Amino acid sequence: xxxxxxxRKIEILRRISGDKGALAAERETAYRLQxxxxxxxxxxxxxxxxxxxTTAGSxxxxxxxxxxxxxxDLRLNHFGSRGSAKVGNTVAYIKLDTNQWxxxxxxxxxxxxTVRDRGIESLRNYLKAHAPRSYSxxxx
Numbered sequence: 001x002x003x004x005x006x007x008r009k010i011e012i013l014r015r016i017s018g019d020k021g022a023l024a025a026e027r028e029t030a031y032r033l034q035x036x037x038x039x040x041x042x043x044x045x046x047x048x049x050x051x052x053x054t055t056a057g058s059x060x061x062x063x064x065x066x067x068x069x070x071x072x073d074l075r076l077n078h079f080g081s082r083g084s085a086k087v088g089n090t091v092a093y094i095k096l097d098t099n100q101w102x103x104x105x106x107x108x109x110x111x112x113x114t115v116r117d118r119g120i121e122s123l124r125n126y127l128k129a130h131a132p133r134s135y136s137x138x139x140x
Contacts, residue, residue, distance in 0.1 A: 006040070006043060007048060007049070010043070018119075019120075021119075061096075062078055064120055065094055065096075068123060074092075074131065078096075081095060087127065090106070091106065101122075102115060102116040102117070
């Protein structure tokens with residue numbers, strides 16, 4: 001591996017963050033790999049270019065959203081870059097390419113968006129407060 005390869009890998013590792021769906025262990029591993037590469041190739045912090053804020057490669061995959069919804073026994077239906085899950089009397093819609101989600105309440109003749117946010121962690125916090133509780137001690 002050359003220094004250029006190490007710099008490229010460090011830049012990619014810096015893109016891993018919680019708002020893109022990475023878990024704490026994944027973020028910690030990415031950080032440690034960065035530091036190891038920098039020490040091994042004697043790369044200083046100022047020599048590493050900043051990672052771009054948004055790139056096509058930084059999008060989440062459906063597996064992150066499915067894993068989150070599975071924590072609350074919710075089923076994700078998706079087609080292309082949009083998905084949805086029924087949460088009690090509401091529906092959560094997810095737009096994969098922008099990492100956005102919103103909650104829509106449906107009443108007879110009226111559909112109203114009540115919550116709109118971005119990122120997996122914010123949806124997890126919403127579901128902790130609003131998802132129906134499952135009191136079973138085992139999963140099917």
